Amino acid sequence: MNQRARLSLLVVQIFIFSLLFGLMGRLFYLQVAAGPKYRDAALSIQSRDVVTPATRGLIVDSSGVPLALNRVGVAITVDRTKLDRQSDKGVAVLRSLSTLLKIEYRDIYQRTRLCGELAKGERAGCWTGSRFQPIPLTKEADPELALRIVERPDQYPGVSATPVSIRNYPGNAGANAAHLLGYIGPLTEEDLSGANGRSYFRSESIGKAGLEIQYDEYLRGSPGIKTVIVDRKEAVTSTTQNSKPVGGNHLVTSIDVRVQAAAETALADAVRRARSMGYPSDGAAAVVMDVRNGQIIALASHPTYDPNAFERGLTVAEAKNLYSEKAGVPALSRALQGLFAPASTFKAVSAVAAANAGYDLNASYDCPSQVEVGTRAFQNFESKAQGRISMKKAIAVSCDTIWYRIAFDEWLRDGGLxxxxxxxxxFFSAAKGFQVGVKTGIDLPSESSGRLADREWRKSWYEQNKDFYCNYKERASKSQQTAFLVQLAYENCLDGDKIRAGDAVNFSIGQGDTVISPLKLAQMYAAIANGGTILKPTIAKAIVKTDGTVIKEFKPEKLGVIPATKETIKFLHGSLREVVISGTGAGAFNSFPIPISGKTGTAQVFGRNPNGSAKADTSWFASYGPTNKPRFAVVMMVSQGGFGASVSGVGTRKIYETLFGVEGSKVSSAKILFPSGIPPVGLPKISPATKVKGAK
Incomplete structure (x- = not known):
């Protein structure tokens, strides 16, 4: 054998030994080094987890009355993996169930479809979970029907019946509180992905809105896990883990169910009253806040929805109705998500601005019927002249022209254009001091921040809209090309990045581009009432274990102080009381035995309704009481409701009647909710059977 042949043989031998060495190394890694990992993987293929969801904790009001609890129901569920194997994909089974359960077939079909299987506009009521978990058709089936289904597996393949815990919102004292409480629902793929930093099991339900999602980590508890080993025929051979579920903790809130019910009733009455006057009145909101600590006593929005519908299973019609503009968008919480021009309720901020600018709040000023600002005449409310009046009287009768002049003068001093x-x-600084345009920080999801239309906002707005206004005739629809809108577009293109004189005077009376939520206005008036402290609104008071142990208590949180001197605050106190004694709020609170202070507001709204009619004014009433020792700030807003005094003012009075036990013009000692003058301070005993005391 020559040298070259030997060299080739040596290379082949080295290559073969290298392969053998690599193979032995890989076998060693798989069998020894990574053995435990692959044993676990093999075991997981043979194991099945049986999950028993934990009983969800209660949500109770400040006296322990349940706002959300649990009850037992019978769920009828379908297994999509079995239905899909049917020749007709389970259509016959679902139609039979539709007849038996008396549920429309289209609703049953929709509930059993994965959201990803449907087009975007057709997903109302779809199944947000997985096809590999039981899909509930109803959780409140008649036990006899459930038994009939279970006894006929050949007729109802893939259909089961099982007892389940049903989240229930009992509506004690007539309180709906849907926007406050929220609801629970099945997990989505996003939830299961761990994107929110939490791990779940597919069969669990979690909070989807309101307090249910805000405090889900406390309320949900820990599910029981039973891990069984199965053979290839799915027969159980052994059990490796069996942990029992641990019930969730209870949430004690600052809500009083009686005040909540009164606020909801007052809103419904206010909407009916506005409509009887010819206004569209498409929605309303009310907030009751403790001015000493920021706790929310009631928070209501109208129209509302039934939170129990999510547990029953939404029909297609119910799901669409939640976001229907024709129905008033019941899913929208107007109290913390609705944004509206504050109108004359904002004059409390303007009074602070005027005082800080050096104007004497104790002096008298002219209140003409109109004021010329540039080439435009700005009218007083109803074009009435009030003569020369004190600033206190100006706030009481809601004179606009005084503020036009002050705001215009300040705009000129600051350099105009x-x-x-x-x-x-x-004016902008005073509004910033009240934290306008900043979220209140309430412990509820999806709060809107509002908008402070100052110089910074104006520049940002211009950058986003300049192209549209500078090419208005090409970009706008024909219906938008009225003489007024074309001229407005021209002005916005020319100097839309600047605060103009009209912007300044509108800002001073709460009109223009500045918008706030009813919750923000309640926070502002609570600060005026308590002497200047801006408090964070809170609903949770404590998290309590099932054995009564307190896990966490929530303390008041100070967010700042309003930019007003003691003298200015004293002036505001006197002026807001004068509104109710002899001003625009006097009619609504005529002969009311408890002194109340407040301010009416009637905000003009630009735009049109879906039916083509012009939008009506927003009705406001912002207040606090009792005047001398303030305890509660109460704010009501009725969208497209007309005048502040005759709609929201009357509605606010009804809430105060419940708070203070007022009947007509007298106080009924038997109906006073808080005899000591303040809501409960301590924590209540929690029981699903706690009854409402003093409820009508």
């Missing part, structure tokens, strides 16, 4: 680098911007 060419603002000084050191412009005082007293």
């Amino acid at each position: 060419k603002p000084k680098s050191n412009a005082n911007d007293h």
Whole structure:
């Protein structure tokens, strides 16, 4: 054998030994080094987890009355993996169930479809979970029907019946509280992905809105897990784990179910009253806040929905109705998500701005019927002239023209269309001091921040809309090309990045581009009532274990102080009381035995309704009481409801009647909710059977 042949043989031998060495190394890694990992993987293929969801904790009001609890029901579920193997994909089975359960077939079909299987506009009521978990058709089946289904597996393949815990919102004292409480629902693929930092099992339900989602980690508890080993025929051979479920903790809130019910009733009455006057009145909201600590006593929105519908299973019609503009978008919580121009309720902020600018709040000023600002005449409310009146009287009768002049003068001093680098911007600064445009921080999801239309906002707005207004005739629809809108577009293109004189005067009376939520206004008036402290609104008071142990208590949180001196706050107290004594709020609170202070507001709204009619004014009433020792701030807003005094003012009075036990013009000692003057401070004993005391 020559040298070259030997070298080739040596290379082949080395290559073969290298392969053998690599193979032995890989076998060693798989069998020894990574053995435990692959044993676990093999075991998991043979194991099945049986999950028993934990009983969800209760949500109770400040006296222990349940707002959300649990009850036992019978669920009829379908297994999509079995239905899909049917020749007709389970259509016959579902139609039979439709007849038996008396549920429309289209609703049953929709509930059993994965959301990803349907087009975007057709997903109302779809199944957000997986096809590999039981899909409930109803959780409140008649036990006899459930038994009939279970006894006929050949007729109902893939259909089961099982007892389940049903989340229930009992509506004690007539309180719906849907926007406050929220609801629970099945897990989505996003939930299961761990995107929110939590791990779940597919058969669990979690909070989807309101307090249910805000405090889900406390309320949900820990599910019981039973892990069984099965053979290839799915027969159980052994059990490796069996942990029992641990019930969730209870949430004690600051809500009083009686005040909540009164607020909801007052809203419904206010909407009916507005409609009887010819206004569309498409929605309303009310907030009751403790001015001493920021706790929310009631928070209501109208129209509302039934939170129990999500447990029953939404029909297609119910799901669409939640977001229907014709129905008033019941899913929208107007109290913390609705944004509206605050109108004359904002004059409390303007009073602070005027005082900080050096105006004497104890002096008298002219209140003409109109004021010329540039080439435009700005009218007083109903074009009435009030003569020369005190600033206190001006707030009481809601004179606008005084504020037009002050705001216009300050705009000129700050440089007008060419603002000084050191412009005082007293009105914008006062609004910032009240934290307008900033979320209140309430412990509820999806709060809107509102909008403070100052110089920074104006520049940002211009950058986003300049192209549209500068090409308005090409971009706008024909219906938008009225003489007024074309001229407005021209002005916005020319100097839309600047605060103009009209913007300044509108800002001073709560009109224009500044918008706030009813919750924000309640926070602002609570700060005025308590002497200047801005408090974070809170609903949770404590998290309590099932044995009564307190896990966590929530303390009041101070967010800042309003930019007003003691003298200015004292002036506001006197002026807001005068509104109710002899001003625009006097009619609504005529002969009311408890002194109340407040401010009416009637905000003009630009735009049209879906039917083509012009939008009506927003009705406001912001208040606090009792005047001398304030305890509660109460704010009501009725969208497209007309005048503040005759609609929201009357509605606010009804809430105060419940708070203070007022009947007509007298206080009924038997009906006073808080005899000591303040809501409960301690924590209640929690029981699903706790009854409502003093409920009508």
